[in-house]
Amino acid sequence: MTAGFVPPVYPYERLNSLRAEAAKLPGGAIDCSVGTPCDPPPPQVVEALAASGTERGYPASIGSPAFREAAAAWVQRRFGVGVDPDTELAACIGTKEFVASLPRYLKLRLPDRDTVLYPSVSYPSYAMGATLAGCRAVPVAVDDKFRIDVDSIDGRDARRALCLWVNTPGNPAGALDDLGAAAAWGRDNGVLVASDECYAEFTWDGPPRTILEHDTEGVLAVHSLSKRSNMAGVRAGFYAGDAELVRYLRECRKHAGCMVPGPVQAAAVAAWVDQDHVDVQRARYRERLEELSGILHVTASRLAASGSDPVALHSFAAVPPELPEGGFYIWAEVPGGDAWVCVEALARVGGLIVSPGEFYCESGEAGARRARRWIRVAAVQPMHRLRQARARLEHIDLD
Numbered sequence: 001m002t003a004g005f006v007p008p009v010y011p012y013e014r015l016n017s018l019r020a021e022a023a024k025l026p027g028g029a030i031d032c033s034v035g036t037p038c039d040p041p042p043p044q045v046v047e048a049l050a051a052s053g054t055e056r057g058y059p060a061s062i063g064s065p066a067f068r069e070a071a072a073a074w075v076q077r078r079f080g081v082g083v084d085p086d087t088e089l090a091a092c093i094g095t096k097e098f099v100a101s102l103p104r105y106l107k108l109r110l111p112d113r114d115t116v117l118y119p120s121v122s123y124p125s126y127a128m129g130a131t132l133a134g135c136r137a138v139p140v141a142v143d144d145k146f147r148i149d150v151d152s153i154d155g156r157d158a159r160r161a162l163c164l165w166v167n168t169p170g171n172p173a174g175a176l177d178d179l180g181a182a183a184a185w186g187r188d189n190g191v192l193v194a195s196d197e198c199y200a201e202f203t204w205d206g207p208p209r210t211i212l213e214h215d216t217e218g219v220l221a222v223h224s225l226s227k228r229s230n231m232a233g234v235r236a237g238f239y240a241g242d243a244e245l246v247r248y249l250r251e252c253r254k255h256a257g258c259m260v261p262g263p264v265q266a267a268a269v270a271a272w273v274d275q276d277h278v279d280v281q282r283a284r285y286r287e288r289l290e291e292l293s294g295i296l297h298v299t300a301s302r303l304a305a306s307g308s309d310p311v312a313l314h315s316f317a318a319v320p321p322e323l324p325e326g327g328f329y330i331w332a333e334v335p336g337g338d339a340w341v342c343v344e345a346l347a348r349v350g351g352l353i354v355s356p357g358e359f360y361c362e363s364g365e366a367g368a369r370r371a372r373r374w375i376r377v378a379a380v381q382p383m384h385r386l387r388q389a390r391a392r393l394e395h396i397d398l399d
């Protein structure tokens with residue numbers, strides 16, 4: 001019927017049959033595939049949601065003064081950087097919609113350009129945003145630590161680029177990019193650098209970072225309360241940086257009807273001003289990351305020692321997966337193995353649902369080679385559930 005765009009199957013829906021199978025195990029499936037928080041938001045956030053009295057009127061698309069001031073104050077407190085809430089910052093409805101719609105607005109502004117640059121191992125919405133804008137999605141190489149290599153960008157792609165996405169700490173690999181180098185590359189090449197920093201609070205190697213530390217000219221930082229404050233179901237974030245770009249995007253987004261609901265804006269204020277709940281959350285993720293790393297290691301070693309391979313879990317590395325520099329994912333290598341086989345085995349035996357590398361790797365031969373070798377495990381289940389997965393995997397019948 002149509003020769004046009006056919007939306008691909010949403011990646012995580014490809015795991016539905018494995019979820020159904022794992023659900024049959026006593027105790028059910030332990031889903032560590034999607035990075036969706038399982039812990040509660042702070043109680044004052046829920047109270048603010050109910051008590052704002054903002055339901056009747058339309059909310060400000062750019063965010064209320066209180067919303068913008070609270071976000072800017074958080075940037076100052078956590079990163080030591082001042083941004084003007086009146087000219088350099090505005091609200092978004094969580095950040096995925098911002099990521100997916102940015103190329104469309106940039107293309108309208110610079111119709112002679114048609115390219116979105118993004119890390120070759122990354123969150124899939126960067127490439128999808130390009131596709132939805134009718135643009136080219138061009139992956140940028142990452143190094144052996146999964147840090148973006150801006151020097152590898154072809155000059156012809158740079159001249160066509162609307163923006164370069166960077167993501168620190170990165171999903172899925174947890175790497176920390178050199179944001180100063182990315183900002184400098186953008187300025188040298190006249191390309192907006194959009195820095196997705198939604199995992200900033202979960203930086204394990206040193207203090208949290210923002211591209212705004214390297215001046216606001218030609219850059220945008222994108223932040224979210226989804227992970228920081230367990231508010232993925234509430235939908236609140238912001239973008240901040242270059243005043244001219246912020247002004248342009250504010251106007252476009254007003255016309256498009258992008259509005260964070262009033263009660264959500266009130267809840268967001270309550271979240272940004274509080275840091276204690278983030279400290280609690282950091283400790284939870286740290287403990288779970290260590291447990292998950294242990295689970296993968298124990299499973300691999302046990303199978304390696306037994307020489308038996310009833311469920312194709314041999315494909316795990318015999319070395320423990322490294323803990324990430326940031327974020328709450330274990331990005332584990334399956335050397336010589338097949339990521340999908342490993343994903344299936346973990347689901348069938350451990351009831352543990354994890355994602356294959358394919359969800360995060362560029363298409364094409366190089367991406368496919370890498371995709372086969374990696375899996376991502378999100379630390380989004382409570383410890384007692386992870387221990388249950390460990391117990392199941394430790395009791396695999398090897399005879």
Ligand SMILES: Cc1ncc(COP(=O)(O)O)c(C=O)c1O
Pocket residue numbers: 035093094095096097099123167170171196198223224225226227232236237
């Ligand atoms: C790298 C990255 N950016 C953005 C998002 C979107 O988060 P939200 O739309 O909930 O703010 C996610 C969610 O998993 C993510 O991993």
